[in-house]
Amino acid sequence: MSKFRLIAAFLLTLIAMPAQAELTIRFTDGEIEPMPFAVPNFIDEGGAGEFAENIARVVASDLQGTGLFREVGAQAYISQVTSFDAPIAYADWQAINTQALITGAVQAGGGQIIVKFRVFDIFSGAQLGDGLQFAGTPATWRRMAHKVADAVYSRITGEGPYFDSRIVYVAESGPKNQRQKRLAVMDYDGANVQYLTDSSSIVLAPRFSPSGDRILFTSYASGFPQIYLMDVGTLGIRSLGEQPGTMTFSPRFSPDGNRVAFALERDGNSDLYMLDLSSGQLTQLTNSPSIETAPSFSPDGSQIVFESDRSGNQQIYIMSASGGEAARVSNGRGRYGTPVWSPRGDMIAFTKQNEGRFHIGVMMTNGGEERLLTSSFLDEGPTWAPNGRVIMFTRESAGAAGQAQLFSVDVTGRNLRQIVTDGPASDPAWSPLLP
Amino acid sequence: MNLLSKILILVMALGLAACKNPNRFGADGANGANAGGIGANGLGDPSNPNSPAYFNQTVGDRVLFAVDQSTISDQGRMILAGQAQWLNSNPSYAVIIEGHADEQGTREYNLSLGAKRAAAVQNFLISQGVPATRLRTISYGKERPIEICSDEACYSKNRRAVTVLQLGGGV
Numbered sequence: 001m002s003k004f005r006l007i008a009a010f011l012l013t014l015i016a017m018p019a020q021a022e023l024t025i026r027f028t029d030g031e032i033e034p035m036p037f038a039v040p041n042f043i044d045e046g047g048a049g050e051f052a053e054n055i056a057r058v059v060a061s062d063l064q065g066t067g068l069f070r071e072v073g074a075q076a077y078i079s080q081v082t083s084f085d086a087p088i089a090y091a092d093w094q095a096i097n098t099q100a101l102i103t104g105a106v107q108a109g110g111g112q113i114i115v116k117f118r119v120f121d122i123f124s125g126a127q128l129g130d131g132l133q134f135a136g137t138p139a140t141w142r143r144m145a146h147k148v149a150d151a152v153y154s155r156i157t158g159e160g161p162y163f164d165s166r167i168v169y170v171a172e173s174g175p176k177n178q179r180q181k182r183l184a185v186m187d188y189d190g191a192n193v194q195y196l197t198d199s200s201s202i203v204l205a206p207r208f209s210p211s212g213d214r215i216l217f218t219s220y221a222s223g224f225p226q227i228y229l230m231d232v233g234t235l236g237i238r239s240l241g242e243q244p245g246t247m248t249f250s251p252r253f254s255p256d257g258n259r260v261a262f263a264l265e266r267d268g269n270s271d272l273y274m275l276d277l278s279s280g281q282l283t284q285l286t287n288s289p290s291i292e293t294a295p296s297f298s299p300d301g302s303q304i305v306f307e308s309d310r311s312g313n314q315q316i317y318i319m320s321a322s323g324g325e326a327a328r329v330s331n332g333r334g335r336y337g338t339p340v341w342s343p344r345g346d347m348i349a350f351t352k353q354n355e356g357r358f359h360i361g362v363m364m365t366n367g368g369e370e371r372l373l374t375s376s377f378l379d380e381g382p383t384w385a386p387n388g389r390v391i392m393f394t395r396e397s398a399g400a401a402g403q404a405q406l407f408s409v410d411v412t413g414r415n416l417r418q419i420v421t422d423g424p425a426s427d428p429a430w431s432p433l434l435p
Numbered sequence: 436m437n438l439l440s441k442i443l444i445l446v447m448a449l450g451l452a453a454c455k456n457p458n459r460f461g462a463d464g465a466n467g468a469n470a471g472g473i474g475a476n477g478l479g480d481p482s483n484p485n486s487p488a489y490f491n492q493t494v495g496d497r498v499l500f501a502v503d504q505s506t507i508s509d510q511g512r513m514i515l516a517g518q519a520q521w522l523n524s525n526p527s528y529a530v531i532i533e534g535h536a537d538e539q540g541t542r543e544y545n546l547s548l549g550a551k552r553a554a555a556v557q558n559f560l561i562s563q564g565v566p567a568t569r570l571r572t573i574s575y576g577k578e579r580p581i582e583i584c585s586d587e588a589c590y591s592k593n594r595r596a597v598t599v600l601q602l603g604g605g606v
Contacts, residue, residue, distance in 0.1 A: 175583065176580060176583040177579065177580050177581060177582075177583050179578065179579075202575075202578055204542060204543075204546075204578075205542060205543060223573075224573050225546065225573070225574065245571070247546070247550055247573070247574055249543060249546050250543045250546075263543065263547070265546075265547060265550045265574070267554050267558075268505070268550050268551040268552075268553070268554025268555065268557075268558075268572075269551075269554075270546075270547040270550065291544060291547040291548070291551070293543045293544060293546075293547055294541075294543050294544070307544065309544075313503075314541075314544055337541040337543075337544050338541050338543070351541050353539070353540070353541075377585070378538065380541045380542065381541070381542065396538075398585035399583075399584060399585045400583040400584055400585075402583075402585060427542070
């Protein structure tokens, strides 16, 4: 049974009463003082064993990892949470300056675990929102922890959730001139790695389908770079780009998951094409002697942002999803590539090269308000978290021993962190929020 | 079907696909020298002007490019003219032209750039009378540098198009 089918096994039920919300974090351009919170180990309500502690630790890690929250450790607690329904000793939590308290309980047995939790606004002395309960198999305990953390994060920030999501990426090994590459998926925080291919062929730049059930990627499996479609459940692979004498690469799903925009190179010239997955119909979107690649759909599917060097160097353009005239949107100094439309539709993330440095940046879809979020020897290939707040990308270090790693950064430019992976890793692509 | 058996099937499928990659005689073919089961002896005696070893070492199997360019230099033209002459007198070989880029560029752009470099070489060889049916191109972008430092000394050698000989008169 695949990971993705387990999703359907989740239940979501409401318990407890609504409460008034005072506890909020709002994203601003100013500095944010992380909100102190406490997540005591969840209460074991029968058979929970290690889950009671492990789930609480993952919730804490998710929240702390955003840079918006700071955990108050158990050694500071004055009172202990001894049962899920016991009254909250607000004064004790106020005394250690905890603003948010998350309590939970776990029950396990019969191949199922049930997790419930509540959030309290300590200084208002009230519960924040409804309590929630999730049920799943023991194997999905981390997902249930992510769902708890997502609910807390969303309530306090007003932003959409993103912890319960996965990353498809390229796991790398070997020296720089003989790099071995294989496709892998993992949870957004690096846990639960699963390899999807072996390393017999170079694989590049995978992308999840909008429902997370399929993956597009480029592989040298035929001896030449071609685009492929993988079914995540069966790991079955089908070639999409079998046109002798051409190279196909840079495939991206349309928001409805029915079409694939990609780059096709013939006689040295790369242009963008669209493939209808059910009919197999191929449509040419650009027709220019310059390099066109790296398409990305707008969330409504009506437009495509892409890169082209038609002006003489790499810049970002937007055109209709049916092709035709394109308008240039990048205007600053340097080269702009790998544009990715935000899931919210308001911004475009990109890679910028200028004066020997690489940056991940964002701009509005009209090219305005450009903001560089990172700077290094080699940063490239941004991908958006499902809520459009966080960007993950590849950072490669310089030199003969240079290696690729995955990093994430908040869209404000704060909270740059490395995603810990088993080995070197590149080309991350975020899944949608799991159901 | 369990995960292991799925992976095994996948491995087998990819393994079969890899076998399509033809015999190669490249001195630094992107899959490593002599991938495809041909030993170093298959390159022949470098003093024999009709040997792949002579082609690789004396004629020169590669041309280099300026940063972000795919225009062939004057020196490149001389090397390619020699390659064309050799190929025209050794019709039993076909070639794969590998286009490469240095690491100063995004991955997919560099795939396109490598393809432009390979195509530039292909077009030059055709203009020198080598039949197009004997030529095929592939881009490795920045995936297979031959030099691994992060300085221009290495970058200049990585921005290359390599003409890799194969047995067989047509692709």
